[in-house]
Amino acid sequence: MAEDVRALSAQLAQDPQSLVFLRLAEALRRKGQLDAALRVALSGLERHPHLADAHDLYARVLTDKHDYERAFDEWDMALRIAPNHTGALKGLAFLYFKVGDLAQAEAHLELAKRIEPDDPSISQAVSMVRGGEAPPAPSAPAAPVESEAAPVPALDEARVFAGLEGAQEGLVLLDAAGRVLGGALRNPAGADVTDAVAAYLAGVSQEAARTAKLLGLGAWSGLSAEGRQGNVHVSQPSKDALLLVVRDRGMPLGRLAILAQRATAMAKRWLEKQ
């Protein structure tokens, strides 16, 4: 583990903007180096204030330090950013149990169970709460956040983008606050990066609107970007929603724009039905 901390520290020093701080702070927390974990988590949170996983991590460290009030606020914030964040739901359930509010503890765990029905730890925690036992203290996901290839949480991709190519790995529909409405996004390593990208994209949308307005270009209709490992197209199916389509570099920007048009039309229909 000590080697992990050194390696992760080196990675973070090399790229302070990366999400490796999540793994580093968790490694420090597991080693019991809570002050160091707190510093890393807080520093990461300052760089990524809209990342639900960062608030979840910070809350876990605060819980270890018995600062339950601030931990509650952080998990509450994580849920505002990502309402389906099961780590935050489990964390809040733990805190509710601590103050004797068994009904709220169970309600939060039940919600987590609906989101991740195959997670045995949640079912176990529900049983423990019903039996009057404290649920396990919140812990990080088994696999590191950046490299995990766990199943994507139950999102609404089937309803929003049914039949569209890549609906479960390269299409995401967001609301104006960057919360995921449907779809999912994986990076080339297969890890689910939906929430992290969603948080950044909310800001992109506002900047795009301001830029187009200032240039007198009218309303913006799309933003296409070519990356070294893949291409992306962002559009607005409605005033309060944002659609992101991501594909590898094998799909040229022009073709990506056509695919994005189809996805935008589907998203529009879905939004109108809601």
Added chain:
Amino acid sequence: MNTALDLITRVRGVRGAMLVSAEDGLVIAEQLMEGIKGSAVAALAASLAGRLRRAMEAAGLGTSVFWHLQADQGTLLVVPAASGILVVAVAEADVNIGLVRLELLRAGEAVA
């Protein structure tokens, strides 16, 4: 630097081109048609580039090579050069995007 901008502004439909510091959003060089607020465009382009860069990195797409913002009455096209300079073009909505992209990439190599 002005030669690099010349090549971009010669493309039909391009209303102006700029070199912008990606770090602070300040104008390094510009050739703009009258009415375009260079300093404001530079600041917003740099801000948008920064946010887009972070989103693309989070998505595992690597650094951005080229991006363009499409709007009803025009488009903004940007190439982030290796030197931390953004090569920016403002163009009509019906401009030849492929051609402008090529000229922006060339300019990006020239200023790197």
